[in-house]
Amino acid sequence: xQLGQRVRPFxxxxxxxxPARASVSVRASAAKRDPKQRIVITGIGICSVHGNDxxxxxxxxxxxxxxxxxxxxFDASEFPTRFAAQIRNFDDENLIDKKNARRYDDxxxxxxxxxxxxxxxxxxEKERCSEGYKKVDPTRVGVLVGTGMGGLTVFxxxxxxxxxxxxxxxxxxxxxxxxxxxxxxxxxxxxxxxGPNYSISTACATANYAFVAAANHIRNGDADVMVAGGSxxxxxxxxxxxxxACRALSTRNDDPVKASRPWDCDRDGFVMGEGAGVLVMxxxxxxxxxxxxxxxxxxxxxxxxxAHHMTDPRADGLGVSxxxxxxxxxxxxxxxxxxxxxxxxxxxxxxxxxxxxxxxxVFTDTKNLKVNGTKSMIGHCLGAxxxxxxxxxxxxIETGWLHPTLNQHNLIEEVAGIDTxxxxxxxxxxxxxxxxxxxxxxxxxxxxxxxxxx
Numbered sequence: 001x002q003l004g005q006r007v008r009p010f011x012x013x014x015x016x017x018x019p020a021r022a023s024v025s026v027r028a029s030a031a032k033r034d035p036k037q038r039i040v041i042t043g044i045g046i047c048s049v050h051g052n053d054x055x056x057x058x059x060x061x062x063x064x065x066x067x068x069x070x071x072x073x074f075d076a077s078e079f080p081t082r083f084a085a086q087i088r089n090f091d092d093e094n095l096i097d098k099k100n101a102r103r104y105d106d107x108x109x110x111x112x113x114x115x116x117x118x119x120x121x122x123x124x125e126k127e128r129c130s131e132g133y134k135k136v137d138p139t140r141v142g143v144l145v146g147t148g149m150g151g152l153t154v155f156x157x158x159x160x161x162x163x164x165x166x167x168x169x170x171x172x173x174x175x176x177x178x179x180x181x182x183x184x185x186x187x188x189x190x191x192x193x194x195g196p197n198y199s200i201s202t203a204c205a206t207a208n209y210a211f212v213a214a215a216n217h218i219r220n221g222d223a224d225v226m227v228a229g230g231s232x233x234x235x236x237x238x239x240x241x242x243x244x245a246c247r248a249l250s251t252r253n254d255d256p257v258k259a260s261r262p263w264d265c266d267r268d269g270f271v272m273g274e275g276a277g278v279l280v281m282x283x284x285x286x287x288x289x290x291x292x293x294x295x296x297x298x299x300x301x302x303x304x305x306x307a308h309h310m311t312d313p314r315a316d317g318l319g320v321s322x323x324x325x326x327x328x329x330x331x332x333x334x335x336x337x338x339x340x341x342x343x344x345x346x347x348x349x350x351x352x353x354x355x356x357x358x359x360x361x362v363f364t365d366t367k368n369l370k371v372n373g374t375k376s377m378i379g380h381c382l383g384a385x386x387x388x389x390x391x392x393x394x395x396x397i398e399t400g401w402l403h404p405t406l407n408q409h410n411l412i413e414e415v416a417g418i419d420t421x422x423x424x425x426x427x428x429x430x431x432x433x434x435x436x437x438x439x440x441x442x443x444x445x446x447x448x449x450x451x452x453x454x
Contacts, residue, residue, distance in 0.1 A: 026299075026337050026432050026450050033332070035285035039215045039298040040452055042287050043122030043280030044391050045114035045229075049085045049273060049378050052093065052113060058395035061403035062425045066257045066377045068271055074237055081249040083256035084235045085273035085379030093117075103173055105151030106233035110276035110384070111183030112190070115145060115227055119191065122280040123292060124225070126191045135290045140224040142195030143184040144214045145278060146206040147231050148383030148439070149239070150180040156238045183231055195223040203439025204344075204380065205303070206230040207277060207387035211447050212301040214281050224286040229278030229387035243272060246311065250347065260380075261407035262345035262373035263352050263415045270346040273379025277387025296394050299432065299448040300330030306442030312350050317358030319444045324362045324434065327446035333432055335363055338448070340402065340433040342393045345373030346380050355436065356414045370428055372421040376406040386437035386445065393435045397451055402428045 046052060049067030050060040060067075067085040076082040092101055092109055095116045101109070119125035123132035124141075158174035176182055181199035188197050196217050200209045207230030214226035234240075243249050250269040252259035260271040279298075287294055304326065306319035313320070328335055344355055363369055374392045375381075381388050396402050408422030419426075432450040439445075 026333055035288070036283050037219050038284035039218055039281050040284050040287050040294045041279055041296045041298060041394060041449070042282055042292045042294060043118040043120070043124070044295070044394060045116065045118030045121065045278040046276065046388060046391050047087065047090070047110040047114045048275040048388055049087050052091065052117065054391055054395060058392065058399065058403070061374065061377055061392060062401055064377070064404050064406060064423065064425070066406060068256045068259060068379055070256060071235065071240070073235060076240065079240055079244060080251050081240065081244055082253050083259065083271070084240070085271060086235050087274055103177070105154040105177050106274070107147055107151050107231050108177060108183050108186060110233060111145050111231040112187055114229065114231065114276035114278040115143070115187040118227060118278045118280045124280065132290070136225060138192045139194040141193040142214070142217055142223040142226045143188045143193055143197045144200065144210045144226055144228045145184040145187065145231060146200035146210050146383060147180045147183060148201055148203045148206055149232065149234055151178040151182070152234055152239055153236050154178045156236055187227065193227070196226070201383070202443040202445070203441055204382050204385050205437045205439035205443040205445040206383040207385065207390065208301065208435065208437045208445030208447050209303055209443070211279065211281070211298065211390065212303055212445065215298055215301065218281065218283050225280065225282040227278060227280055229276065230384045231276035232381055232383040233274050234382055235272055235274050240272065248311070248348065258407050260347045260376045262343070262347045262376055262405055263356065263411050263420055264407055265410040265412055267347040267349065267352065270348055270375065271379040273375070273381040274384065275381050275388055276384045277389070277391050279387070279390060294452045296397055297450050297452040299333060299450055300327055301445065301447035302326035302330055304444045306444065308442050311440050313354040313438060313442070315350070315354060317354045317361060319442060320355060320358035320436070320438065321361040323444040323446045324358065327434060327448055331432070331448040333448065337432045338363070338434055339368050339370065340396060340428060340430045341369065341371040342389050342396070342433065342435040343371050343373050344436045344438050345375055345405070347375065351438070353412065353414050356418070359418070366418050370402055370419045370421055370426065372402055373405040374403065377403070386435065389437065390435050390447065390449070393433050393449055397430045397433060397449060400427055400429055402426050
């Protein structure tokens with residue numbers, strides 16, 4: 001295969017295109033790595049307000065379709081915020097048996113469905129891809145799917161039963177289904193994967209932390225394949241009430257679709273979302289040996305801590321800018337090779353400004369840089385946010401189109417000079433992309449992806 005040639009697009013992808021010139025240097029840098037050290041993406045799985053199919057999900061983003069609306073899962077009429085990007089009529093696609101489908105918390109359902117769909121795409125799911133499954137050593141396949149809050153519905157119901165009916169009415173599944181490590185554990189049990197398995201819980205940065213850790217396991221020789229990402233199902237009374245108490249949410253109840261508005265002067269807080277985003281990551285050597293389809297390359301990533309405040313970021317953006325620089329170093333690329341950022345961009349007053357300051361500190365010349373905010377359409381998926389947004393980033397690489405950032409009408413002065421892809425999609429050949437995610441506690445994370453060529 002010639003240097004610079006695109007390979008094996010996602011199903012439903014547009015015709016292959018030549019990547020921009022700068023990608024040659026990106027690939028040249030990656031090619032210096034041992035194939036055991038290069039990490040490629042061979043499967044993606046998603047559960048979102050826009051459905052479980054990554055092509056449909058991204059097409060709706062390109063169309064500028066918002067998934068935000070009034071909550072109807074429970075009576076939210078007494079809450080100051082009454083809307084969210086709520087998943088409705090969730091379809092598990094028969095990937096969970098009926099008994100467990102009745103028992104599982106939604107967080108577990110999203111993990112199982114997105115995880116299995118990623119494995120099916122990778123040709124590694126035990127039941128539906130038996131021939132491919134036989135090509136891997138299950139002791140060298142790990143699962144690292146985290147969550148910010150775990151099985152929140154199970155937890156809420158357990159506490160309610162304790163208070164109203166006594167301890168004898170607490171379900172035996174209360175603790176197992178509430179703890180944050182159970183989603184990845186259940187997926188591993190279902191598939192027989194015996195490699196590294198644990199959960200990471202770093203609030204809204206969870207999935208990126210999982211990607212970084214998963215890549216390290218592969219590069220350290222602990223695993224050939226890692227199933228990694230994040231899941232969250234927080235849109236229930238206790239979840240909504242908790243974020244209301246933090247004063248973090250928008251209260252634009254009269255027009256929910258316009259509530260999530262990153263970098264806009266009229267923003268007033270974030271919008272809750274939910275779902276899961278999972279990637280199958282494996283060494284290039286292993287993927288090529290088994291003849292896998294390769295969709296993109298994970299270049300590298302980094303994590304840092306603001307060490308500043310429980311919920312507010314550092315105003316100077318130092319923790320974020322440091323994280324970006326470390327991610328570029330781990331990726332072995334220069335800042336000039338990055339021409340797209342999928343931003344954290346939560347639509348909060350302090351967070352949006354801090355992120356922009358960090359970006360401008362690292363990327364002093366932004367004329368070729370485009371950024372956007374996926375949360376403007378699907379809300380903030382919390383522990384799943386980085387996973388879902390990584391998939392949006394990968395789809396942008398594959399299609400050559402960036403989805404718009406909605407509700408860009410009166411932008412803050414700090415974002416001047418940066419193209420936020422306002423309100424309409426834009427065509428853009430990506431050479432290398434980074435995806436930012438930050439969480440309560442000052443947890444910062446940045447991961448980098450690029451088109452794959454040998």
